[in-house]
Amino acid sequence: MKISSAEFVMSNSDVDKCPKDKLPEYAFIGRSNVGKSSLINMLTSRKSLAKTSGRPGKTQLINHFIINKTWFLVDLPGYGYARVSKSSKKVFQKFITAYFSKRVQLVSAFVLVDCRHEPQKIDLEFMQWLGENQIPFSIIFTKSDKLSKNKLPAQIAAYTEEMLKYWEEMPNYFITSSSSGLGKEDVLNYIAEINSKLKKS
Ligand code: GDP
Helix, strand or coil: CCCCCEEEEEEECCHHHCCCCCCCEEEEEEECCCCHHHHHHHHHCCCCCCCCCCCCCCCCCEEEEEECCCEEEEECCCECCCCCCHHHHHHHHHHHHHHHHHCCCEEEEEEEEECCCCCCHHHHHHHHHHHHCCCCEEEEEECHHHCCCCHHHHHHHHHHHHHCCCCCCCCCEEECCCCCCCCHHHHHHHHHHHHHHHHHC
16 A cells, blocks of 8 residues: 555544544554554654654553545554553543444554563453454564564564464464564555455445
8 A cells, every 4th residue: 555645633532532534444552662653654654643752651642643535543542651650541441442442433453562572461461352342453563673583483473372372363463663664565455455345345
């Protein structure tokens, strides 16, 4: 997919106030500092469409971007930032739950995971929750340039092994790097394919 336009639409903390358009929507979510803003900028070939987080945990909003005037890319807040208080974690949970439960336009989520890290409880639990609520998702492994050519497949294999403790099969996944652009075409073509199927149906 070629990105001919990528525009910011609105930021919201209330799912009911999100755009009313019926366009297909894809949500990006992951732990703070996972590389979400960098990935969104890389995918859209825009330097600063999503704000790279100087202060992780501070961008607690649902951010809608319209791509090629045909689909929404949604930048959801980063979760699991240690310095966020317990009460604000609860608020966060509530509004993310509301987003995923209510947003009928949502086609699929992308759960971002830093490929260097061991599987994190918060990510595993979040994916479990998506599964239980029948919300389709793919995993996006970020920062793949930070691992050597040998270490990367080993790390993905270890992650897969952990996932298979809870899942019948490994969910669809992508390996990306915002530095090198790895995975850009794969992710965009995946979205384009779903969009064209939706158009035909
Ligand atoms: P966010 O908090 O999830 O939005 O993460 P950011 O996009 O702000 O990235 C967090 C840090 O990781 C920044 O210092 C980025 O420059 C760095 N980063 C993000 N993606 C990559 C990547 O693919 N490769 C490398 N080497 N660094 C990255």
